[in-house]
Amino acid sequence: MALTLALALTFAAPAHAGGNAERGRALLQDRTVSLCLLCHALTAAGDPNQGNLAPPLDSAASRLGVQALRERVADMRRFNPATVMPPFRATEGLHDVAPAWADRPALTDAQLDDLVAYLVRLPRP
Template sequence: MRLTAITAAVALTAGVAFAETVAPDNVAFDEYGAVEVSLTGTPGNAENGAKVMTDRGLGNCVACHVVSALSADFQGEVGPSLDGVGGYRSEAELRGVLVNAKKMFDGTVMPAFYKVSGFIRPGDGYTGKAATEITPILSAQEIEDVVAFLMTLKDS
């Protein structure tokens, strides 16, 4: 017990903050759908965020959005262009859209990237069987990484 208290005191005096990852069902949205609090307490990595946005096995954001700063073979036009989005959206708004866009934009077809409940008849892949476990599309840190990348997209 004493060692834990000493370790915590040393960490706080060194400026290190211990933060737990916010679970998908515990994310707090404001009345407009924004998520003010970081999901991890760790700053996002913009370089990794760019990879998540173009990776077909992760976010694959460019399947629906144009992002001129990213080189991808194909960029979709289903969603709005994300060029300059960091200049007119806050981190909280971007985090909210990524976690569950329907909280901000009712009727959107954008998937909720950090949601594990509230689905209608979820299944296990393409097996036709009921889901045994639902995991978010992106991890909390990947959400923070994408937010960090999107915040770099500002009109000059």
């Protein structure tokens, strides 16, 4: 019984539990790594230096939930095969990848956890 409960709690733990929101903030703001702000704004009010092609990020966690948010950042193609959002944790099915990035995901698991930890802490609209 205790083992079953321990396993259930382990698998129920949020994926961002080990993430660092401050590192996630820095990652999100670094357009050379995450690219988030090229398409997304942090808030619905927008910002001229942020994107307007995709939904604002301040509502993402509340709309999707933590695990779904993490899965979408990891590889949005699983939910929308025609998406233009880069698959940050995938290496399969990519075309025209620079040699330095071949067979290497754009974000590590730790970076993904950090990014999600930051996104879930954004104030809701």
